[in-house]
Amino acid sequence: MSVGRPVPYTEAMARLTEIERQEFAASYPQWKIEGEALRRTFTFRDFTEAMGFVTKVALLAERADHHPDIEIRWNQVTLTLSTHSEGGLTRRDTDLAARISTLAP
Numbered sequence: 001m002s003v004g005r006p007v008p009y010t011e012a013m014a015r016l017t018e019i020e021r022q023e024f025a026a027s028y029p030q031w032k033i034e035g036e037a038l039r040r041t042f043t044f045r046d047f048t049e050a051m052g053f054v055t056k057v058a059l060l061a062e063r064a065d066h067h068p069d070i071e072i073r074w075n076q077v078t079l080t081l082s083t084h085s086e087g088g089l090t091r092r093d094t095d096l097a098a099r100i101s102t103l104a105p
Helices: 009-013 018-027 047-064 091-101
Strands: 032-034 037-043 069-073 076-081
Touching (some): 018 091, 076 091
């Protein structure tokens, strides 16, 4: 999984194969594959730090035109990624997860 390499739209929208899922899981073990979604919880020192992270994620998501579900619990932020229009995981999810991982504490 490369970060930053542009992916053609049709390729990005194809559902991930089992091999692609395994490769992502091996490269990004902090992200959990749960059915047809990627999920990860990030923990911060306090609410302000957590919200700063959410703002950075929002900017990445807007650039990618792909938006995670975001749950905020004081100093914890849980992100869930899935390509709803395709009914499961696609490169759009793994690419955004990889980019988000660069922001992690």
